[in-house]
Amino acid sequence: MTLLEVDDLSVVLSTARGPAKAVRKVSFALARGETLGVVGESGSGKSMTVLAMLGLLPEGARAAGQARFEGRDLLSLDEAELCRVRGDRIGVVFQEPMTALNPLHSVGRQVAETLMLHRGMSAGASRREAIRLLDRVGIPQAARRVDAYPHQFSGGQRQRVTIAIALACGPDLLIADEPTTALDVTIQRQILDLIAGLVEEDKMALILISHDLGVIAENVGRTLVMYGGALVEEGSTSEVFARPSHPYTQGLFRARPRLGAGRGTRLSTIKGAVPELADIPPGCPFAGRCPLSIPACDAALPASVPISASHAARCIRLDVALGSA
Amino acid sequence: MSLFLLRRMVAFLATLAGASFVIFVVLDILPGNAALTILGPDAPQSAVAALSHKLGLDQPAPTRYFNWIFGLLSGDLGVSYAYDTPVAQLILGGLSVSLPLAVMAMALTTLIALSLGIFAAARHNTLLDTGVMTLSQLGIAIPNFWLAILLILLFAVHLHWFSAGGFPGWGEGPLLALRALFLPAVALAMVQAAILARVTRSSILEVMREDFVRTARAKGLTWRAALWRHVLRNAMIPVVTIIGLQFGNLIAGTVVIENVFYLPGLGRLIFQAINNRDLIVVRDCVMLLAGFVVAMNFVIDIAYVAIDPRLKAQAP
Amino acid sequence: MTAEASFERRALHHPSFAIGSALVLLLLATAAISLAWTPWPPSELDIPHKLALPSAAHVFGTDSLGRDVASLIMAGARNSILVGVIAVAIGLVAGTAIGAIAAASKGWVEEVAMRISDFTFAFPAILSAIMLTALLGPGIVNSIVAIGIFNIPVFARVTRASANAVWTREFILAARVAGKNRAQITIEHVLPNILPVIIVQATIQFATAILAEAALSYLGLGTQPPQASWGRMLNEAQNLMFQAPRLAIYPGIAIALSVLGLNLVGDGLRDLLDPRLARRR
Numbered sequence: 001m002t003l004l005e006v007d008d009l010s011v012v013l014s015t016a017r018g019p020a021k022a023v024r025k026v027s028f029a030l031a032r033g034e035t036l037g038v039v040g041e042s043g044s045g046k047s048m049t050v051l052a053m054l055g056l057l058p059e060g061a062r063a064a065g066q067a068r069f070e071g072r073d074l075l076s077l078d079e080a081e082l083c084r085v086r087g088d089r090i091g092v093v094f095q096e097p098m099t100a101l102n103p104l105h106s107v108g109r110q111v112a113e114t115l116m117l118h119r120g121m122s123a124g125a126s127r128r129e130a131i132r133l134l135d136r137v138g139i140p141q142a143a144r145r146v147d148a149y150p151h152q153f154s155g156g157q158r159q160r161v162t163i164a165i166a167l168a169c170g171p172d173l174l175i176a177d178e179p180t181t182a183l184d185v186t187i188q189r190q191i192l193d194l195i196a197g198l199v200e201e202d203k204m205a206l207i208l209i210s211h212d213l214g215v216i217a218e219n220v221g222r223t224l225v226m227y228g229g230a231l232v233e234e235g236s237t238s239e240v241f242a243r244p245s246h247p248y249t250q251g252l253f254r255a256r257p258r259l260g261a262g263r264g265t266r267l268s269t270i271k272g273a274v275p276e277l278a279d280i281p282p283g284c285p286f287a288g289r290c291p292l293s294i295p296a297c298d299a300a301l302p303a304s305v306p307i308s309a310s311h312a313a314r315c316i317r318l319d320v321a322l323g324s325a
Numbered sequence: 326m327s328l329f330l331l332r333r334m335v336a337f338l339a340t341l342a343g344a345s346f347v348i349f350v351v352l353d354i355l356p357g358n359a360a361l362t363i364l365g366p367d368a369p370q371s372a373v374a375a376l377s378h379k380l381g382l383d384q385p386a387p388t389r390y391f392n393w394i395f396g397l398l399s400g401d402l403g404v405s406y407a408y409d410t411p412v413a414q415l416i417l418g419g420l421s422v423s424l425p426l427a428v429m430a431m432a433l434t435t436l437i438a439l440s441l442g443i444f445a446a447a448r449h450n451t452l453l454d455t456g457v458m459t460l461s462q463l464g465i466a467i468p469n470f471w472l473a474i475l476l477i478l479l480f481a482v483h484l485h486w487f488s489a490g491g492f493p494g495w496g497e498g499p500l501l502a503l504r505a506l507f508l509p510a511v512a513l514a515m516v517q518a519a520i521l522a523r524v525t526r527s528s529i530l531e532v533m534r535e536d537f538v539r540t541a542r543a544k545g546l547t548w549r550a551a552l553w554r555h556v557l558r559n560a561m562i563p564v565v566t567i568i569g570l571q572f573g574n575l576i577a578g579t580v581v582i583e584n585v586f587y588l589p590g591l592g593r594l595i596f597q598a599i600n601n602r603d604l605i606v607v608r609d610c611v612m613l614l615a616g617f618v619v620a621m622n623f624v625i626d627i628a629y630v631a632i633d634p635r636l637k638a639q640a641p
Numbered sequence: 642m643t644a645e646a647s648f649e650r651r652a653l654h655h656p657s658f659a660i661g662s663a664l665v666l667l668l669l670a671t672a673a674i675s676l677a678w679t680p681w682p683p684s685e686l687d688i689p690h691k692l693a694l695p696s697a698a699h700v701f702g703t704d705s706l707g708r709d710v711a712s713l714i715m716a717g718a719r720n721s722i723l724v725g726v727i728a729v730a731i732g733l734v735a736g737t738a739i740g741a742i743a744a745a746s747k748g749w750v751e752e753v754a755m756r757i758s759d760f761t762f763a764f765p766a767i768l769s770a771i772m773l774t775a776l777l778g779p780g781i782v783n784s785i786v787a788i789g790i791f792n793i794p795v796f797a798r799v800t801r802a803s804a805n806a807v808w809t810r811e812f813i814l815a816a817r818v819a820g821k822n823r824a825q826i827t828i829e830h831v832l833p834n835i836l837p838v839i840i841v842q843a844t845i846q847f848a849t850a851i852l853a854e855a856a857l858s859y860l861g862l863g864t865q866p867p868q869a870s871w872g873r874m875l876n877e878a879q880n881l882m883f884q885a886p887r888l889a890i891y892p893g894i895a896i897a898l899s900v901l902g903l904n905l906v907g908d909g910l911r912d913l914l915d916p917r918l919a920r921r922r
């Protein structure tokens with residue numbers, strides 16, 4: 001049973017150097033209760049993909065394609081209809097807990113706002129529910145802290161508050177966009193465990209965005225790999241990790257430090273730097289840095305080539321790539 | 326009371342004390358004997374001595390200073406030589422015109438500026454936005470007294486909707502008096518509103534880009550709802566700052582505009598006092614106006630605390 | 642592409658900066674020409690031809706004393722620039738010094754410096770001018786000093802805020818490690834880095850100073866006859882509002898265009914000199 005079907009989603013940004021494609025024909029599907037990870041370097045278009053689905057793109061950005069949530073295309077809904085989905089059926093947790101909360105409103109009010117908006121709850125009822133939610137996400141002494149302001153919370157606690165906001169209406173889908181990047185390592189683990197536990201309990205679907213392969217490996221069943229705005233590989237997490245197939249994915253795995261690797265083993269890096277959006281060629285976005293690239297790579301965005309029933313990559317040199325791996 | 330307010334309170338009182346000291350030095354000590362100034366250099370010695378004694382000028386400067394301060398605090402400001410009326414009465418008369426004028430102008434300023442600023446920000450990057458901003462750029466460039474003259478030319482000389490100046494007094498009923506203050510208040514407000522509208526607009530647009538607005542929208546608030554519920558209050562912080570800074574201009578503007586419209590307010594009182602060499606009245610009026618400016622800045626500090634919870638419990 | 646080339650290119654494509662520059666150039670040119678030539682001597686009275694309508698001889702007509710309005714406007718430009726430049730210089734030098742010292746020293750020195758600058762806020766230009774006039778009698782010096790004092794806290798605040806930001810940058814740390822003291826660092830690194838901000842502020846304060854000078858002269862506290870001043874012209878025009886309303890138009894337009902030009906240039910410079918904004922544009 002599909003919850004979300006994304007079809008040929010593209011995002012064009014207007015920049016000083018003209019229009020730039022931040023997301024290029026991304027397609028994927030997500031079943032109810034399924035967990036999906038999105039990995040890719042900074043700037044690969046992960047955030048733009050989800051912001052486009054939510055209608056929250058920055059000024060001057062346009063989205064094309066479809067994102068059908070429970071059968072309705074989010075991109076063609078009007079603002080009022082979209083607002084009924086956002087925060088109610090889809091909850092979002094963003095990257096920066098320090099700035100994600102309104103400094104002038106108490107945290108209780110910010111959690112309760114969602115409930116009053118979508119559930120029509122009274123002030124008193126929504127406040128009681130906000131306390132329950134804050135308690136659930138692990139804010140100690142929630143009943144006392146409900147009237148405190150964001151500056152009185154630590155970064156990890158603020159992220160718990162934004163999770164409480166995202167969960168308030170019991171959404172079908174939780175989107176977490178690098179929820180732990182800004183936090184220190186011990187807190188990261190706690191927040192990820194909290195999200196995993198809540199997703200499990202509420203049977204929510206999850207889209208977890210990260211550039212940390214370890215986080216992806218431990219938390220999601222299926223993985224998408226993005227580069228230069230395009231989806232270059234997708235599959236079940238175990239298969240992608242067991243057999244990274246796209247040359248970019250392979251590079252990503254090689255660039256990753258491993259426990260147990262002998263001292264002196266060189267950590268390889270991917271040659272070159274992520275190109276500026278406006279410079280990305282029409283073909284495979286990775287062609288410029290790919291050790292296997294041939295002139296044909298620049299012709300067009302490669303089609304998706306199945307590797308197994310639940311694993312595919314967009315590369316015309318997959319045979320060579322798989323052979324060399 | 327929070328530490329923040331306590332510190333601002335101390336700064337407020339210190340500034341008042343400093344201002345009174347400067348005013349005393351400039352308008353009491355430096356001019357020398359005020360009795361001589363009032364009577365002119367040809368006055369006989371005995372008359373000068375008599376007046377000096379009457380005004381308490383034969384006492385040493387520190388005593389005069391403290392007498393003045395206690396007089397200010399108790400409302401006893403002595404008697405104006407030129408008018409032979411208690412100075413307090415003159416000032417109250419002036420205030421009964423200047424204060425309503427300033428309040429009216431401030432209210433108009435805030436009303437016009439916030440509506441235009443929010444209007445332009447909500448239509449960011451459209452022709453309406455550009456239009457409002459161009460108008461405001463022109464508004465800032467127009468001197469308020471010139472605008473006042475133009476308003477008189479249009480509404481008094483041509484259309485006869487308002488009188489060209491003067492004040493009927495409050496005795497004739499508040500409507501007539503407010504009518505006489507309306508054009509002056511508009512002239513004062515327009516220029517200030519132009520500045521404040523630009524500040525409001527850019528502050529809103531800046532806050533609009535903040536992460537917490539995205540969080541609010543992700544909750545399911547429409548753009549408009551997010552603007553009203555989350556952006557405006559945050560955007561008010563710089564706006565309030567500018568309102569505080571503008572208050573000085575408003576006081577200054579009141580002095581000018583009263584002269585354009587021949588309103589018997591504090592501004593007129595000061596100028597007549599200068600012409601009559603009535604330094605005592607000048608000194609008291611200037612102190613009062615400076616006090617207003619300083620007090621307004623203190624009020625702004627209180628407003629900050631009301632807006633921003635981060636200041637409420639600021640740690641020492 | 643060099644930074645210079647891109648600055649010029651961007652300046653030409655910045656419409657409000659271009660319009661502003663044209664207006665400012667007009668103001669400067671008018672003032673400069675008036676030093677050498679005006680259609681009539683600005684203070685020459687010609688009572689028989691008073692209140693003449695605009696004509697070939699007097700393009701803007703004459704005032705109540707028969708003076709040529711166009712010549713008065715040209716000489717008034719000179720006066721506005723004189724007052725503006727000196728008043729802004731006073732505020733800039735004193736205010737920047739206070740702000741830079743505050744940023745460099747921190748602690749109680751900073752507190753005292755900023756309190757002093759805040760203190761001057763209690764005296765809007767008109768109040769200072771009123772006190773000076775009561776003390777010394779009316780005159781152009783009053784307006785210059787009063788406007789100068791009023792400018793001090795403005796520059797002090799702007800300087801401190803931007804200097805504080807510069808003090809946190811790495812190259813300052815490098816300079817400190819190299820053994821430079823705070824005064825040296827302020828002069829060699831901090832001030833050059835905040836120069837753009839100061840230039841922008843000076844442009845905008847210049848505009849404010851022209852407005853203030855006009856207001857003071859209108860009240861009779863500033864420039865005295867026979868010096869020509871736009872503010873005084875408006876004062877004289879007001880008494881003739883019924884007979885010759887046009888006399889109230891020309892000086893007002895002169896003030897508004899000058900102030901508009903300077904403000905547009907200031908805003909434009911802010912956009913053009915701010916590297917962060919420049920990249921986004």
Ligand SMILES: Nc1ncnc2c1ncn2[C@@H]1O[C@H](COP(=O)(O)OP(=O)(O)OP(=O)(O)O)[C@@H](O)[C@H]1O
Nearest residue numbers: 013022041042043044045046047048049058211277
């Ligand atoms: N507000 C914006 N205006 C213009 N370009 C933007 C804006 N935000 C992001 N971009 C550009 O869009 C591209 C994709 O950005 P996106 O935020 O989706 O990347 P990301 O994969 O989420 O990276 P990160 O891991 O850093 O969050 C990047 O090249 C970025 O520079």
Ligand SMILES: [Mg+2]
Nearest residue numbers: 046047177178
């Ligand atoms: Mg991102």
